[in-house]
Amino acid sequence: RPPAFPSFPSCRPKRKRAPAAAAAEAAASRRAMTSEEMSWPVPMKAIGAQNLMTMPGGVTKSGYLHKKGGTQFQLLKWPLRFVIVHKGCIYYFKTSTSASPQGAFSLKGYNRVLRAAEETTSNNVFPFKLIHISKKHRTWFFSAASEDERKDWMASLRVEIDRFHEKKETITDIRLYLPMFVIHSCDLC
Numbered sequence: 001r002p003p004a005f006p007s008f009p010s011c012r013p014k015r016k017r018a019p020a021a022a023a024a025e026a027a028a029s030r031r032a033m034t035s036e037e038m039s040w041p042v043p044m045k046a047i048g049a050q051n052l053m054t055m056p057g058g059v060t061k062s063g064y065l066h067k068k069g070g071t072q073f074q075l076l077k078w079p080l081r082f083v084i085v086h087k088g089c090i091y092y093f094k095t096s097t098s099a100s101p102q103g104a105f106s107l108k109g110y111n112r113v114l115r116a117a118e119e120t121t122s123n124n125v126f127p128f129k130l131i132h133i134s135k136k137h138r139t140w141f142f143s144a145a146s147e148d149e150r151k152d153w154m155a156s157l158r159v160e161i162d163r164f165h166e167k168k169e170t171i172t173d174i175r176l177y178l179p180m181f182v183i184h185s186c187d188l189c
Contacts, residue, residue, distance in 0.1 A: 049096050060160050067142050107161050126146060
């Protein structure tokens, strides 16, 4: 599979491409970029918390949060979960040593991280929520142990969401310019 950004073994002189060759190269590039590079990561279903913490690329944020129950019978429950943000996905485990996640989801389509004042109770003093661009998708509610922790989690989630939006836009922007330019590694310096 070709890398997301082409690498050239050496700096070669720039050469003009015939319009047909440039168009063919752009079409091939578009086909290659519509695969994994253009899409958001999909969460791994069978990975332990400790294994996830040591994955290449590191973890954006991890720690204990209360998570609002997702089923009809658990809506009033806020169990404590070990939450990990890794490469555009959120994983939640019973403990930091759990062998598999209780659940996981991609941040694809989630565009807002807000305080959830409507969920504030005596047990959940610092709640926040992740809202999807489509109302058909679930809004996720979490609660931190302090205001500083809530701000830190919210900021980390915003950075993670923005990082993947920027990556997608950058790849799209590069794809638009491929027919006009031949990019060499020395051109990026």
